Structures are given as structure tokens and as C-alpha cells.
Amino acid sequence: MNSNNQVITTDDSERIKVIFQKIIDLSSQTDGYFYLIYQSNNKKTDFEDKIAKKGLVLFQYINYNIKPTPGLIKLNLAKEQDRIILRQSIEQFYLEVAPQNTLFAKPRCVYGWIFSPLKIEMLVRDMGSVAIQQNNESTELLRYYDPAVLPVLLNIFSDNQKNMLVKFLYFWLYINSDRQLIIEKNPRNISRHTIFNCIISEQQWKQIGWIESRNQTLARYHFFNPQYTILENEADPIILEAFENAERRGYKNKNDLSEYAYYSLIIHPQFIDHDSISQVIKQNDNRSLVAQLKNVTSSQWNKVKDDLNMNKKGRKNESV
Template sequence: MNTNNEVILTVKSGKIKEIFQKIIDLSLQTDGYFYLIYQSNNNKTNFENKIVKKEVVLFQYINYNIKPTPGLIKLNLAKEQDRIILQQSIEQFYLEVAPQNTLFAKPRCVYGWIFSPLKIEMLVKDMGLTAIQKNNNTTELLRYYDPTVLSVLLRIFSDNQKNMLIRSLYFWLYINSDRQLIIEKNPRNISRHAFLNYSISEKQWRQIGWIESRNQTLARYHFFHPQYTLLESQADTIILQAFENAERRGYKNKNDLSEYAYYSLTIHPEFIDHDVISQVIKQNDNCPLIAQLKNITSSQWNKIKDDLNMNKIGKRNESV
């Protein structure tokens, strides 16, 4: 059985029904409109064939061109036909978040769901304006509508920036890499005014630049450790700190950042300071981190992990 078939069996489980029912229940408690966020990967799927009759209202970018352009599809969850589309979008989302899609750079669609009081024409204009941000003298596309970006962005942004991001919504829903439904709620009153400038700092832009490496690291972790114990939120704390530590040590290449973060997750956040690793790095001083670590054996990695965890336990006992 191939991986896709295994995932398809997963989407038939009660988890899909649970997510579907949560969204339906929320719709019964929320006024306004319900939208599916959608960006095609230009590959025909059964789901795309079934929503072809639904109008996609595209984001309105200014002085920026991206193909395919993301947009919104309005759904009326009181109608059975649109409920079917919702369930199919959940199932398709499960397929899209499979770690192998990220690891092997497969084209994927973008999905998410929004409850908002704004009509679709106003909301797509607002979201298009938000997506284009200034970075010094350049213009950057902030792909915040992509769940693999949004989940990290919400950790990077200040509370004020987060509030600005969801100012025109009641709820923003998406499935994270743990295949859990995440519901971001607007804690404040709805604002109908677009904020053109989020005042993203230089440090925040640097962290935003890590998102691709973060996604690779998390996908690698989930793929090779399918029984993983760290939730996405816990893993993100380790990954983002690992990127800081890696850059401080002079590792700036995206592959090296991913390598550093991966072993921070799977071995120990302080793996780089172990004597075995320190010696190998000194012997290969001018090489990328991946080259420096490539000859470390599995038995050595296990010893490093045991040593660091035992050291952690010892320090904890000393403090008691």
C-alpha cells in the first residue's frame, strides 16, 4: 500500500467527522459569512473538479504578481451541497499536510476557513493589501494565508500585529502539521479598515525567512519519527531557538539551519556542545554543518543523546 492510500484511510476516520462537526457547530454560533481559503496547485484533483462551479474570488494585490493567485470561496453551510464541499476540503487538507509533500517539494494547494462579517469583495481586497508588506526599500509577499506560514507567523508577531492580522474576522481555522484543527479567534471588535503597514522589524523579517527551513525540519521530524511526541507548538519553540543558535555560530545556509534544528529536536537542543560533535566540527572547520555531521554514526548519536539527557537529569537532582 502506498503512502497516499494510507493517508486516505486516515481521512475516513472519525477525526474528519470531528473537525467537520466542530466547524458546523461554530457556524451555528457565528453570524456573518463562511469562506474557504483556496490556492490551486494547478494539478487537477477530484476535489478541484467538484468545486469548479464555485466562484473563486481572488485576492487583490497591488503591484505584485503571483500565480496561481489565492482567493476565497463562499460557502453556505446550511446547504447540503456546501457541507459536502467543506468535508471534502478537510479530507484534501489532510492529504496536503502529509510530511512527504514538503520533504519532496510536491506542489500543494492551500486551504483554510474563515468566518467574517465582511462581504467577499471587501475581504479579498483587505487580504490582498495585507499580503504585500514593505521590507526596507523592497516589497515582500507575506504568505500569511498559508497555514504553514500562518502558524509560525503568529509566534513571531507581537500581540498588536496578531490583532491587526485577524482584525476583520471572527475566526480563522486551519489544520496544522499534527492534523489538529486550530481556531484563531479575534479577541477584539471587528475592524473594517485595512492596515497597510505592519511595521515588521528587521529581526522579524529574518525570522520569517526561516519559515521554509522550519517547514522542512518539521516535515523531516514527522516523516522519520511518525510516533513523535512533540506537538507542533512545542517543536516550534525548539526549532526557532535552534535557528537563533545556529546563526550565532555562523551557520546561515538554509540546509544547515534545518540540520541544526532537526538534531535539536531529535537528539537534544545542546547537541552541538557535546565533545564528539565539537571535535568533529573542529576537524572540518570550513565545511557546512551537514558535511561536518555526515559521518556521525547512529550509535554515536544515541550516546550523545543519552549523555546530554543524563546530564540534564543530574543537574535536576542537584537542584533538589
């Protein structure tokens, strides 16, 4: 049990062992340095004590001041004490991505692990530089090093923009909301050119602004549907399309965006066009989507789901 009173079950422990071994195996095949991306939560834990002894080198933000600031910790996986830290960081991260933590906006302290040929002083400077991006006349912190943000960026960025995020690395590893180890590989050569501007478009900034609602949607989906079948990489396109459709219909509130995307996942992406739902919305015009859908019964939702999925199957059969 950890400080948040979350328990690592036997099944969780086995999955953590697998993740640990995958990282160890990758380290034996990869040159360069191995780093833990970490942000202190200043809690009195055995893990925090071990981290404090290793030393945390903070990202260097240029002309931007925000705390707390994440950083890197260099680990030598040939040493047993550093393997212990790796194992504990996996356990910590595995617990942190539990959906209830996202729903209640609990901060994370572990962000993942990276392999890089760069020394830590160079890497924290370069990663910190990429984290500061221009949005019209303002300066924004792009938390691309957080796995709650990175997958969305990889979905909406161009290949050149994606390369900006991984150009200093061999591999980037993190645990996603499905509690699976994701390994992002740099498809190009390592680069240290001094251009850090990703040139993010207005449309992309709008999608970046949806990330909080996206995370809430995924967490809600996982929490209330523990036997879920739509994985994160499959859910993301559905969620982003749902946000676009919601805004097109005049829903701007974050809660409404999340509501629209949630029912797109558990019912059908076109749920709002079903006669039963459109009638409810018409009867509750000028109210939030959350309020409009509040009185839809479980039986009504089941019928909407059955109708829409039956139509989908019917169209497939017709094309055979």
C-alpha cells in the same frame, strides 16, 4: 485515494469526521459568512470540479503581480452540497499536510477556513492588502494565509501585528503539521481601518526568511519519527532558537539551519556542545554542518542524547 495516490486510512477518516463536526458546530454558534481559502491546482478532480462551480474570488494584491493567486469561496453550511465541499476540502488539506509533501515541495491547494462578518468582495481586498508588506525599499508577499507560515508569524509578531492578520475575522481555522485542527480567534473587535502595514522589523524579516527551513525541519522530524512526541507549537520555539544558534556559529546555508534544528529536536538543543560532536566538527572545520555531522554514528548520537538528557534530569533532581 486522491490524485497524489495518498490513502485516507480508517483512523484518518475518523479524525476528519471530528474536524468536520467541530467546524459545523462552530458555524452554528457564529454569525457572519463562512469561507474556504483556496488556490486552484488545475487538476482534473471531483473536488476541483465542485470548486469551479462555486466560483473563486481572488485576493486583490495592490502593486504586486504573482500567480497563482489564492482566494476565497463562500460556503453556506446549511446546504448539503456545501457541506460536501467542506468535507472534501478537509480530506484534501489533511492529505496535503503529510510530511512527504513538504519534503518534496508539493504545492497546497487548500489553506483553511474563516468566519467573517465581511462580504467576500471586501474581505479579498483587505486580506490581499495585508499580504503586501514593505521590507526596507522592497515589497514582499507575506503568505500569512498559508498554515505553513501563519504559526511562525504568530510566534514572532507583537500583539498589534497579530491583530493585523485577524482583524477582519471571527475565527481562522486550519490543519497544522500535527494534523490537528487549529482555531485562531480574533481577541478584539472586528476592524476595517485602512492601515495594513504590519511594520515588520529587520529581525522579524530574518525569522520569516527561515520559514522554508522550519517547514523542512518539521516535515523531516515527522517523516522519520512517526511516533514523535514534540508537537508543532512546542517544536517552533526550539527550531527558531536553533536557527539563531546556528547563525551565531557561522552556519548560514538553509540545509545547515535545518540540520541544526533537526538534531535539536531529536537529540537535544545543546547537542553541538557535547564533546563527541564538538570534536567531530573540529576535525571537519570549514565544511558545512551537514558534512560535519555525516559520519556521526547512531551509537554516538544515542550517547549524546543520553548524556544531555541525563544532565537535564540531574539538574531537575538537584533543584527538588
